[in-house]
Amino acid sequence: xxxxxxxxxxxxxxxxxxxxxxxxxxxYWLRKYxxxxxxxxxxxxxxxxxxxxxxxxxxxxxxxNVTVPNKEAAYRAxxxxxxxxxxxxxxxxxxxxxxxxxxxxxxxxxxxxESLRESQPxxxxxxxxxxxxxxxxxxxxxxxxxxxAGVPEIRLANRxxxxxxxxxxxxxxxxxxxxxxxxxxxxxxxxxxxxxxVLGMVGQAALDIDLAALPRHAIVYDIVYVPxxxxxxxxxxxxxxxxxxxxxxxxxxxxxxxxxxFGTDPEVDQALRxxxxxxx
Ligand code: ATR
Numbered sequence: 429x430x431x432x433x434x435x436x437x438x439x440x441x442x443x444x445x446x447x448x449x450x451x452x453x454x455x456y457w458l459r460k461y462x463x464x465x466x467x468x469x470x471x472x473x474x475x476x477x478x479x480x481x482x483x484x485x486x487x488x489x490x491x492x493n494v495t496v497p498n499k500e501a502a503y504r505a506x507x508x509x510x511x512x513x514x515x516x517x518x519x520x521x522x523x524x525x526x527x528x529x530x531x532x533x534x535x536x537x538x539x540x541x542e543s544l545r546e547s548q549p550x551x552x553x554x555x556x557x558x559x560x561x562x563x564x565x566x567x568x569x570x571x572x573x574x575x576x577a578g579v580p581e582i583r584l585a586n587r588x589x590x591x592x593x594x595x596x597x598x599x600x601x602x603x604x605x606x607x608x609x610x611x612x613x614x615x616x617x618x619x620x621x622x623x624x625x626v627l628g629m630v631g632q633a634a635l636d637i638d639l640a641a642l643p644r645h646a647i648v649y650d651i652v653y654v655p656x657x658x659x660x661x662x663x664x665x666x667x668x669x670x671x672x673x674x675x676x677x678x679x680x681x682x683x684x685x686x687x688x689x690f691g692t693d694p695e696v697d698q699a700l701r702x703x704x705x706x707x708x
Pocket of ligand 1: 561562563564565566567586587588591624625626627633
């Protein structure tokens, strides 16, 4: 790492924060582009998170990424938020303006869509309905991104039906709820399947879903990235469906913050993927 006393400083606020991959991503880009800057992990207790975010201008920081469990506190601490953060009621990227104002955005939906388009250039919203599994914060981002892209129908299935219904209520009629037990039959005619649950992640059970009803051309996207090849993606590839892993979403969601803080729109390339993979 190579930065001077004049370095631009940004970071990531989480609790705990030590699992965050963001420092690895941003410091890679800082080195690659020769920028005098540094990106630091901040362990920010959710009980004092609003105070911490309000202090960013006083500390001279350019801004911060925000991760679990501080995204809602970050939303509350902002002077202004963009429409996506407003919709999500959650902020993952804070920019300190020249006037010391705090602007919040949420780049998770952007990251999801950019990685989908990068990996599957033939995909378009008009390809057909999407099935989304899960109803946490990640599901909200995926649903928001797909709706913004113009996907005509989203079938949302979650173990706890009330959480899926809350998303459907918030996002409106293109989002219909499917019972968790009907997740396999909901794949009929779908163009895209997205897993946003923790199932398939290291230490968790595999996602149990029969893909028989899924058309062969449908894309299967798993937002899990540890491991990169989940049982779901392996099963999809085996029957010929295009498969997309979760690393791209993690890398692309980081781009808008980097551009704002450090002045360069950074590239997501194979070398970055390898650099992050080496530490997963
Ligand atoms: P995030 O905000 O990161 O998306 P989350 O809110 O913890 O995370 O959501 C985790 C998702 O995994 C939820 O959809 C959860 O289902 P519930 O809403 O029913 O809890 C889902 N999930 C976790 N364990 C599961 C399991 N054993 N079977 C089915 N779904 C599971």
